[in-house]
Amino acid sequence: MEEIFNLIFERNKVVYVFLxxxxxxxxxxxxxxxxxxxxxxxxxxxxxxxxxxxxSALFTANKLADAKVKKASTQDITKD
Structure with missing residues (x-):
């Protein structure tokens, strides 16, 4: 579900706010x-x-920030 949310709203933040x-x-x-x-x-x-x-824009920004933090925390930090 978060992947769908990120795909839709991360690229279209301005469109979402205007809509x-x-x-x-x-x-x-x-x-x-x-x-x-x-x-x-x-x-x-x-x-x-x-x-x-x-x-709504604040909610979207907060949701995107949480998703980016979650994505960064799950990535492997010890890459060569």
Missing amino acids: TFFSTLGVSYFSAFIFGANTYEIISHISFSILVTLV
Whole structure:
């Protein structure tokens, strides 16, 4: 499972962050227009999307760092 995660997200970190931001923003706008949002609510939806994107990016960076440490610790250090 970690190999799949690393393969997808290690090479496409920027794509993942943009997908997270725009998907969260899209869901926020969709719900805002269904419930009839005003300008302040739309600004709060944009702020929420930015917050979710930052948390997601931090989670991804943490997961990648853990995977790299785990990979480095399992490699043979005593190579000639």
